[in-house]
Amino acid sequence: MSRALRDVLDDFRRTPLLSALGVTTIAFSLFALGLFGLVALNIRQALEKLEDRVEIRAFVAPGTTPEDMGQAAGDVASFPEVQSARIVTSEMALKRAQSELGEFRDVFEGAVLPGSIDVQLKPGRRDPATVKSVAERVKRFSFVDDVRYGEEWIEKLYRLRNIAGIAGLALGFAFAIVSVIIIGATIRMAVLARSKEISIMRLVGATDSYIRRPFLLEGFAKGVLGGLLALVLTWIAQTMINRYVIETIFFTARVALLGLLFGALIGLIGSAVSVGRHLRRV
Amino acid sequence: MIRFTRVSKSYPRTGTAVNDVSLQVNKGEFVFLTGASGAGKSTLLKMIYMEERPTTGEVRVAGTSSVTAKANDVAKLRRKLGIVFQDFRLLEHRTIEQNVGFALEVIGAPSTVIGGKVARVLTQVGLAAKGRALPRELSGGEQQRAAIARALVNDPFALIADEPTGNLDDRATRGIFQLLREINAQGTSVIMATHNLELIRRNEFRTIEMARGQIVFDSAEPASTAERRTP
Known part of the structure; x- marks a missing residue:
């Protein structure tokens, strides 16, 4: 593991621009997801307030x-x-x-x-x-x-809630897929940048799991960093909306942490897919 | 030790590269593999370290069969082989020591062992004083010595060299060849693909010639001498 960690740090140091691009891309795709999540959260909150009046x-x-x-x-x-x-x-x-x-x-x-x-x-x-x-x-x-009990009103409220729920799920899923694709492409660049190293590793007898390890760690690290950056950007956006447009709520600490984990997870999945495809091809 | 049994290899786009080759290389042998470009030499070598698998037939190397070997078996086989290329394939941003040590590092050798082994093998190839240099700071011949050091550091039973002198001038070629002879003298088999007929003529080693994917001459098999076709 220490070698994998050293490799990741080396890679960040050696190709700072590519690494920064990777983190920024992950951050922006998660930021889009975060903004969408914020809208969905606030709509749900508003609907829940209405439900309290049932x-x-x-x-x-x-x-x-x-x-x-x-x-x-x-x-x-x-x-x-x-x-x-x-x-x-x-x-x-x-x-x-x-x-x-x-x-x-x-x-x-x-x-x-x-x-x-x-x-x-x-x-x-x-x-x-x-x-x-x-x-x-x-x-x-x-x-x-x-x-x-306002039969009609409750039915309308529930229809609205169901539509919002389904639309939220579908859009959230689409955003997540797009994030995975973008992150996968970014990590693919990092994999290609090190393709010579990978081919030499294979020649001298490194196993695929050994080759994969630093890339997975790198994807995870980029996911976490990108997730943190996305969280900060979303928080700034929410503060601006609060100040100039409408009072909204922000994610709870637990949801924010889940978002961060999600970033790490898609970083990991993106890496696994990219490096796996590369290893199958060479 | 290395045995090809009726091996053919064809590619979907370019057709047959190796056609019905049977061959055995024994422990400690030095073998020249020659033939025109596209004759199938590189494909044959790739099948030894299982970068390519035969379309039909079987390659068996130190007990590993091309028919049954899984990815992990191939990785383990390569730890017992040294592989050298015409273009050296050194990592540009690592020193010569790090390049050589890399081969031990990636198979999980403890760092306490790596330093000693790297120093020993760099001395063997005559690069003891250049360990801290980057590849671009060395001549072509020196870079190839570094690549050979990397191939040797795991104490392989065979060294596979695909045109190792192809990019070198005469003097560097002689130096590299001398090094390969010394390695062979210590018991390591060497299989060297080369276009250098002068080198082959001056040395009495087993020579296998390929043309259009087939072995057309093998000095170890007198019967085939009659079939020899001049390229």
Whole structure:
């Protein structure tokens, strides 16, 4: 391994321009992937915020006691899909309506609003089918008059989420493939630059795995360096967008680390493919 | 030690390079391989170190068969062979010592062994004082000596030399040939492809002549003498 490491350092020193070109190419292809990831992340975040507003509201018949409502809310809260169920009495509903309407609050003077049980579902259980099934079960309580949950709105939200998910996956995959191809081509240049050395290594009896080792290490190192550079570029881009366009979120440390590992992995795969093809040909 | 049994080699684009060759080279032999360009000499040599595999027939070198050898077997076989070319094939950015040591390094020899072996072999080829030089700082003859040193450093049982004097003047040619004779005298077989008929005439070594992919003369087999065709 120490020989492989020395070879990599030698190569960086001997052909600094080619090595810098390799790292920069990897950085820019990962930067494009990073920007795309950032857009996908922020769209997902926005959709998740919308999903938080998915709520089932079960209006109760006039005269239902808070005790009955409390017991029903307790039962509903024990459903596996349900995160919380809270009761809103007639008085609370009036107060809420008045506060939501601000300067028009007088409209509700003397009005009677029905009480309700407001049900929040757990994250990941807010799809149209689950919402509908919970709504139907809540409706079975004898004192529940009506259940509202914005059926159409939830369906649209989910369709949008699915489209965004599929488009994100397809585009992400395409970006990743393009990155692997570009990185493979860059590493191929490094392999060609050392083709004489490779042929001599083979002549004196080096095994293919021995020849491959420094190239794999080099691909890995270039992937990590390129990944780091891409991360910095993406961070700068996000800071600029935050300052001049719109407030966005950045990758968590874990995702950033995964991105870095991804860079290293495609550096490794690109190298393995390039050097493997070269070894088969010579 | 090296045995060709009814070996043919053809390429999809250029056709037959070697045609039905059977041949044996024994331990400690010195063999000249001669013939016009394109006669199949280089292909024959490449089949010894298994850079090329026969299309039909079998090449067997020190127990390794061209029919069954895997990539790793070929690598191991080459550690027991020394290979020298007309164009030296030295690494330009490494010193002569590093070039010679490279052959030991890539087969995983410990660094404590490498220094001593390199010094010994550089002395043997007469380059003890040039170890720190870069290849471009040496003459053609010296570069070929360095390439021979690299080929010798693993103590090979046979040295395969493809036109080793092709790029050298008469004086350097004599020097390299003398070195190859000394190596042979120490027990290493030498198989040398050459166009230099003068060299062949002056030395009483076994001579194999090729034409159009076939052996047309082998001084070790009197019967073939009758078939000899002048090129």
